[in-house]
Amino acid sequence: MGSEKQGFIWLSGLLFLNILVLSTADVHYYEFFLQESQFTKLCSTKSILTVNGSFPGPEIRVRRGDTVFVNVHNQGNHAVSLKWEGVKGSIDGSNELIQPGTNFTYKIELKGEIGTLWWHATSAWAAATVHGAFVISPAANEDYPFPAPTSDQTIILGQWFKQELTEGDKTIAPGRADAYTINGHPGETYGCSNDTTFEMQVDYEGLYLVRVINAVVNETMVFAVASHSFTIVGQNGAYTKRSFTNSLTLAPAQVVDVLLCANVNVGHYYITARPSSGTYITNGILRYLTTSS
Incomplete structure (x- = not known):
């Protein structure tokens, strides 16, 4: 009898929380324009398919x-559809191609994500170029189940190909990448002086929620920040039991949320990302803005 009562109380509490969240829910509208854009990386310029002219795409x-x-407007040359990784409910039109010159509006109803x-x-x-983050913060009346971060940072691990991935009316499945990127930046390891490097700025003793997405097709990626460790707090749109690690190994399409405490000697430290196969490596910089007392 006692266990049944406890179960009823738990279910009642969960139902109340869901009602409370839904009562404060908002509706958001985004306009995505698929278009060809010119980008220069690895000392050469090529045309890539983008959303709103950015690589990675908008968050x-x-x-x-x-x-x-x-609302997705296809202003490109090929039919494209978008996939919403980690959304639990079904999305109308997710299996249909958006033809050039047309548009389609996805309706995404979030529940427990x-x-x-x-x-x-x-x-x-x-x-390879059309992707972006989908960040879901706690509802207005909710708190994080871990210490509240000072700020958060999204990091998308991507890839870059020198070859054109479209030729005429044909599309080419990408092979091995010529470079890997952090938020679209190849870093300083590929020998091109014009390449840009991603930089994350932190304050001493700040606590940062870092959202790491592996957008690299068919490659497991290893991500680390020199002299810093991570506390894993979430994966693929859900909270997880906290665990600790010095590096992250992310399967293709995997997402991991971690806490990073900026509490080492003030300076700048390399952020690194590489495929587990060991081919190539890209780097960014974690830079402290304030000094320790």
Whole structure:
């Protein structure tokens, strides 16, 4: 009898929480324009398919329980559809191609998803450049189940190909990448002086929620920050039991949320990302802005 009562109280509490979240939910509208854009990396310029002219694409940032409408205008040369990794409910039109010159609006109703998801083109050639983060913060009346971060930072591990991934009316499945990127930056390891390097700025003793997305097709990626460790707090749109590590190994399409405490000697430290196969490596910089007392 006691266990049944406890179960009823637990279910009642969960139902109340869901009602409370839904009562404070918002509706968000995003406009995505698929278009060809010129980008220069590895000392050469090429045309790539982008969303709103950026690589990676725009970040969606909402709260738990919100509803999101994303109107996708295909101004490119090929039919494309988008996949919403980690969204639990079904999404109308997710299996249909958006033809050039047309548009389609995705309706995404969030339920229990929390933390970081991401979106990308369904075809491998387009997914190499058409992808972005989908960040779901706690609802207005919710707290994090871990110490509240000073700030958060999204990091998308990507890849870059020198070859064109489209030729005429044909599309080419990407092979091995010529470089890897952190938020679109190849870093300083590929020998091109014009390449840019990602930089994350932190304050001493700040606590940062870092959202790491592996958008690299068919490659497991290893991510680390020199002299710093991570506390894993979430994966693939859900909170997890906390665990500790000095590096992250992310399978293709995997997302991991970690806490990083900026509490080592003030300076700058390399952020590194590499495929587990060991081919190539890209780097960024973690830079302290304030000094320790």
